[in-house]
Amino acid sequence: MTALPDIHPPKARARRRNSLTPWLFLAPGMLMFAVYVLIPIFQSVWVSFHDWDGLGPMRWIGLANYSELWWDDAFYTSLKNNVLWLALYLLAVPLGLLIALFLNQTVKGIRIYKSLFFFPFVISQVVVGLIFSWFYAPGFGLLYVLIEWVTGTGVAILADERYVTYGIIAAGLWPQIAYCMILYLTGLNAVAPDQIEAARLDGAKGWRMLWHVVLPQLRPATFIAVVVTVIGALRSFDLVSIMTSGGPFGSSRVLSYYMYEQALSEYGYRMGYGAAIAVVLFAIMMIFITGFIWKMWRDERGL
């Protein structure tokens, strides 16, 4: 009985020290995450139940912002455009793979070609937006002149509600393809040459080689490419803002831009409504994020 207290306290202290250390290291990161991510999320939800112009007092209105969203045409336009973004933006993944396969060879000067293909990802989204705006510009834009030359009448892509979202997505795809390409290029470096060799001896060629031998080994790269593309599509904001400001008459809005417009832009004084849009966008994103985290967790446990 007397011996026990002599042995245990140091051990317990050591164990406590061991269990405390990781938390100490985590603390700064967790504090930042709480202050800049977690607390703002709850604040946004809180604000979304209020009528607030960002200046005066907040007025509790319950779910009125959400019921207004339900009847708001502009919200559905934004939602539809977000779905379009999501679907078409994912084209960046196969297209990036295509270019990566094409560039994955040892030819003289291949590094120059690789850097040239990677270039659009390096330049800022704002610049990408400007370049494409000029490309589409009525009167002098390359595409406009081309269409005029072929069909006789030019189409001002960014001023036509039918084409405007596709025009902006095309601009977004340009850097996104480059990003997926670079992910696949690094992935291709890790493809085991002996397996390729073995497959070749077994007579695998072309599509079958790609589908059964190369692609399975590229799964980690594909996963990352899909994740960044989905997230990128959902938070698309800069291109919409630069190229059209959501126009013409709001037909190229996406949820993130609509939120900005309602809460923060020149004419936007509706913090509560903006917050409600943000909460909906967050909920949509959570569906995907949960899926990704679930998959990662499963992979880590080796299931």
Next chain:
Amino acid sequence: MVHTKRGLLLAALLATTAPAFAQTRELVMNTDASDPAPKAAFEQLIADFEAEYPDIKVKVNTFDHEGYKTAIRNFLTADAPDLANWYAGNRMAPFVEANQFLDVSDVWAENGLNESLHSAASAMTIDGKQWGIPYTYYQWGIYYNKDVYEQVGVEPTDNWEEFLANCAKFQEAGIDCVTTGSKALWPIAGIFDYLSLRTNGYDWHMQLTRGEIPWTDDKVKAVFAEWEKLLPYTSKNHAAIDWQDAVSNVVQGKAANYVMGNFAAATFKDGGMTNDTLGFMQFPTINPDIPRAEEAPTDTIHIPAGAKNPEDAKLFLAYLARADVQTKMNETLGQLPINADSTVGDDPYLQAGFELLSTAEGGIAQFFDRDASPEMAKAGMEGFQEFMVRPERLDTILERLERVRQREAG
């Protein structure tokens, strides 16, 4: 001992901060005067003010013109200056209602500004009090290419039917009768405002922008009916271009007329037009029984409620309201002074604008996005753009605008 030490520390602390208060009184001013002419005008204004009040030092923070519109909301609540630029009319209402601007009715009363600044008094008044000082405004109207008129062989007119007849002739010659760039939405609000002022008059227009008239009203539809007559003669790609691009349409002779504000005169001239080729006229009369009203957006300076030095800020406002100060400032700005005793520069467009505004018996509107509430302004201008592209959707658009109005009212 402890007390003297603390006292010394306090004295030392005071000594480091005191000079700013004791020797000179400081005024902090936030302004959006980032373009060359406004910047020069404000530098001049502040130099002259400091010469007259050597005790007061004015510190200026210049913001980018567009960024300022959102920045003001942050600095008014977080770190208020003593003076801030803004706009007259309903545009200042959110700040007045949130008690972010100081009531400066005393400056108006003491300096007799209700007389000298009479033309802008109503636009500065909310709840019977004045909330700032207007220092400049400029007229809107039609800027046109005289060469194109000559080429087609028609005369400028102030009659709506004749104007539309001219438009048909321009169309035959392959020229857009009216051009505009609606990418940033606001230029087309000028067209709506004028059609509304000419069809239903100033009082009705102000009621509409204040949200007192349903957007589904027949009189609103009458305005759009007039607009529809103009649509076939309006540049097709307006939604894709900025207002400056539409200026080049006029400069290059691809378009004849442009409903614009006087600030565009400089852009027309940069493009190569001169006083001989660039014409200015009032927007045509639609209903001759309605007193002519015009559009003249007013720029203003306010004292934020959180100002640290409101007394000196009021001195500055009183100074800014003076006739000679406004004369000098507007010469640099190339705009019109508000003070009735000021004189106007000899630029022909300014002279024409002064004549136009001083004889506008109907009244002077600010501009759609200043007369209407911010949300209504945004929804309205978007609706105008949609109408210009898809006139057949008018009823849907008006119902949507009416929903915005009802939500704001209730």
